Amino acid sequence: MNRSASAVWHGTGRDGKGTLTTQSGVLDGTSYSFTTRFEDEKGTNPEELIAAAHAGCFTMALAFALQSKGLTPTELKTEAVVSLEKDGAGFKVSKSALTLSAHVPGISAEDFAEVAKGAKEGCPISKLLNAEITLDASLV
Template sequence: MIEKQGSAIWKGTLKEGGGTISTESGVFSGVNYTFATRFEDKKGTNPEELIGAAHAACYSMFLAALMGGEDIRPESIETTSTISLDPSTEGGPTVTKAHLATQVKAGADEAKIRELAEKAKAGCPISKLLNAEITMDVTVG
C-alpha cells in the first residue's frame, strides 16, 4: 500500500481566519490559503485547484501508461482539470464536476488515442476518488 500525506492548519474563523497547506515531500510547505482565495477569486491557493492539479497529473500519467501498453510513445500529454465547486448546494459547498482538457502529441492513430484517453478518464485513481461528474475534451496533434 502506498500512502502519501498532505496536511493543513487553520486558525481563526472561516471568513477572517487563514491556514497553511503542506505536503509530506515538502514541495508545498506552509502555503497560505483563506476564505478569499477559495470563494472570492483572490490570489492564492485553495483545495479545488490542488485537486485539479492532482487530477491532471494522475490522468496524464495513467494515459501515458495505457499508451505505453499499446507501444505508443507520447511526445507530450498536457492536461488541465477544472474543478467546479457549487457553494449553494444544500448541506454545504460541493464539488460537482471535474472537466479534463488534454492535448496529446503522439505518432499514433487518433481514434486509438481517443479510446485510451476515455479509459484513462475513468481509470485514473483521482477520477475514481472524485464523487462528481467527469467530462473531457481531447485534442490530438
C-alpha cells in the first residue's frame, strides 16, 4: 500500500508560500508558509500534519489491540503534540507526546496500560519517528 502527497513552493524560505495536496483530496492546495510553521498564521505545517498522523495511527492501533482482546471502546480520544527544536543549523522533530483519554468497558487499569503501551510502540507512525515518544493514558 502506498499513499502520496505533494508540495509546491514558490519563493524564498521565509517569504515564500506553498501548498500541500494529498492523494485523497482531503488537502487540496492547502496553504503553508514560514508564518504557518513558525508563527501563528492560519494554515497548516508539517509538524501539525505529523501530529495528526500520529494521533490517528496510535488511536486506530489501540482500537485494533482492544478488539483482539474482545473489547470495544466507547471512545478513544488522543492528542499528539509534536515538538520541533533547533538542531545545529537546522531543526528536528524531537518528541511526540500522546495524551489519551479512553472509555473501555470491561478492562482493568493494568491491562489498559499494557495494551496502550503496545499500541504506542507498534503503530507505524511511532516506528517511523526518530523522536522520543511519550504516552499519558487515562481510563475514564
